[in-house]
Amino acid sequence: MTPNYPPEPFRIKVVEPIRLIPPAERIKAIQTAGYNPFSLKAEDIFIDLLTDSGTGAMSQHQWAAIMEGDESYAGARSYFRLKDAVDDIFGFKHFVPTHQGRAAENILSAVLVKPGCSVPSNMHFDTTDANIRARGGRPANLVIDEAFDPANPHPFKGNMDLAKLKAFIEQIGVKNIPFGMITVTNNAGGGQPVSMENIKAVAALYHAYGIPFYIDAARYAENAYFIKLREPGFADKTPIEIAREMFSYADGFCMSAKKDAIVNIGGLLALNDETAFRQVSNELILREGFVSYGGLAGRDLDAMAVGLYEGLDEDYLAYRLSQTAYLAGLLREQGIGLIEPPGGHAIYIDAGSLLPHIPHGEFPGQTLAVEMYLEGAIRACEIGSVMFAHPDPDTGEMIFPRLELVRLAIPRRVYTQSHLNYLAETIGKIARRADQLRGYKFTYAPELLRHFTARFEPLK
Numbered sequence: 001m002t003p004n005y006p007p008e009p010f011r012i013k014v015v016e017p018i019r020l021i022p023p024a025e026r027i028k029a030i031q032t033a034g035y036n037p038f039s040l041k042a043e044d045i046f047i048d049l050l051t052d053s054g055t056g057a058m059s060q061h062q063w064a065a066i067m068e069g070d071e072s073y074a075g076a077r078s079y080f081r082l083k084d085a086v087d088d089i090f091g092f093k094h095f096v097p098t099h100q101g102r103a104a105e106n107i108l109s110a111v112l113v114k115p116g117c118s119v120p121s122n123m124h125f126d127t128t129d130a131n132i133r134a135r136g137g138r139p140a141n142l143v144i145d146e147a148f149d150p151a152n153p154h155p156f157k158g159n160m161d162l163a164k165l166k167a168f169i170e171q172i173g174v175k176n177i178p179f180g181m182i183t184v185t186n187n188a189g190g191g192q193p194v195s196m197e198n199i200k201a202v203a204a205l206y207h208a209y210g211i212p213f214y215i216d217a218a219r220y221a222e223n224a225y226f227i228k229l230r231e232p233g234f235a236d237k238t239p240i241e242i243a244r245e246m247f248s249y250a251d252g253f254c255m256s257a258k259k260d261a262i263v264n265i266g267g268l269l270a271l272n273d274e275t276a277f278r279q280v281s282n283e284l285i286l287r288e289g290f291v292s293y294g295g296l297a298g299r300d301l302d303a304m305a306v307g308l309y310e311g312l313d314e315d316y317l318a319y320r321l322s323q324t325a326y327l328a329g330l331l332r333e334q335g336i337g338l339i340e341p342p343g344g345h346a347i348y349i350d351a352g353s354l355l356p357h358i359p360h361g362e363f364p365g366q367t368l369a370v371e372m373y374l375e376g377a378i379r380a381c382e383i384g385s386v387m388f389a390h391p392d393p394d395t396g397e398m399i400f401p402r403l404e405l406v407r408l409a410i411p412r413r414v415y416t417q418s419h420l421n422y423l424a425e426t427i428g429k430i431a432r433r434a435d436q437l438r439g440y441k442f443t444y445a446p447e448l449l450r451h452f453t454a455r456f457e458p459l460k
């Protein structure tokens with residue numbers, strides 16, 4: 001059965017040409033890139049699903065708002081328009097703009113993380129994980145076990161395991177936990193949503209121990225819409241009402257606005273704590289810019305102020321989540337293992353099950369990502385051992401992630417149904433000859449965030 005594909009709730013006014021280069025040129029391009037899709041030239045790619053971050057198409061309203069940008073150094077009108085939107089949707093006492101999500105994480109970590117401390121979450125995303133480690137902290141992932149079973153249809157696989165969290169706090173001790181987090185939706189775990197019930201219970205648990213609670217809010221609008229679709233009691237609420245309730249339980253949030261705020265650059269950090277806010281302001285001024293622009297141009301703040309509302313639009317969210325489900329349906333029909341149910345922003349192919357003959361240390365996810373480029377000039381992102389394998393800080397032994405995934409992240413309002421059909425056909429061709437694929441080994445790998453710049457060589 002062909003999955004449902006609702007017509008896009010927009011029409012195309014500006015086009016950006018793309019070109020499918022011939023197979024021989026693709027072989028050369030991926031060799032030059034050290035078999036790392038991050039190092040490819042964008043113009044050599046036909047369909048780019050590396051990330052949904054900053055790759056969305058802005059609306060005519062956002063482009064119009066850009067023309068109204070006020071570039072005053074301090075107290076610009078653009079700042080106050082953003083402040084109105086942030087106060088209206090999120091409702092915290094203080095906020096600062098940052099140039100993107102990781103800048104907000106860096107500042108939060110600089111202010112709160114001390115060497116040796118731990119920061120629990122359902123699952124930290126790679127930049128959050130690295131920012132905590134870079135300050136000597138230890139990120140801990142305490143998502144429910146269902147998250148690690150790709151076939152389990154649990155509607156909220158991003159949920160925190162409350163028993164694990166309680167045991168963790170008891171074991172580590174409150175004084176070694178400067179703050180706790182939860183990521184909505186859970187990007188590293190497949191873009192899976194967190195239920196309102198879980199957010200509320202996680203907040204109550206953190207607060208019972210006096211631990212401040214921060215949300216990593218990159219995909220808060222998609223999470224809100226999943227709550228509307230799947231959680232009893234929310235069907236009649238609007239996404240913005242649901243978002244307001246989600247944030248009402250938290251003490252602050254950090255956010256990449258490059259996702260659900262549909263801007264090409266931008267981030268936010270918000271919190272209620274007065275003392276922490278003063279330190280945040282000082283760090284921001286030191287590293288990013290003055291508190292009313294945080295490393296962005298005034299026009300970027302305006303695009304974000306408009307995009308925050310567009311990302312919460314119900315017709316847009318219905319189209320967005322159906323598009324993801326449609327692509328998942330086409331892949332599922334061909335017997336390709338996915339994280340089920342599909343998340344909001346991306347499809348996660350279970351490369352471990354597609355390439356069972358390639359062990360963790362030979363990077364099955366990387367192998368599939370390279371093959372997608374060779375077969376169809378598609379760029380996707382490995383989320384597996386290249387990204388997350390690391391030596392245990394105590395024993396030095398290699399710890400591999402439980403899942404070897406390839407993420408097809410879908411940029412917002414960018415690709416059409418025929419692009420998705422082409423993707424599914426290309427991946428189907430690879431799946432039919434999967435047993436012939438061989439793994440890769442590193443020829444270069446930096447210590448932190450190594451997937452961005454690592455280089456590889458095919459194994460014989």
Ligand SMILES: *Cc1c(COP(=O)(O)O)cnc(C)c1O
Nearest residue numbers: 100101102125127187218256258
């Ligand atoms: C993208 C993302 C970040 C980092 O944001 P950048 O804007 O890329 O720096 C942090 N957490 C999550 C969940 C993300 O998806």
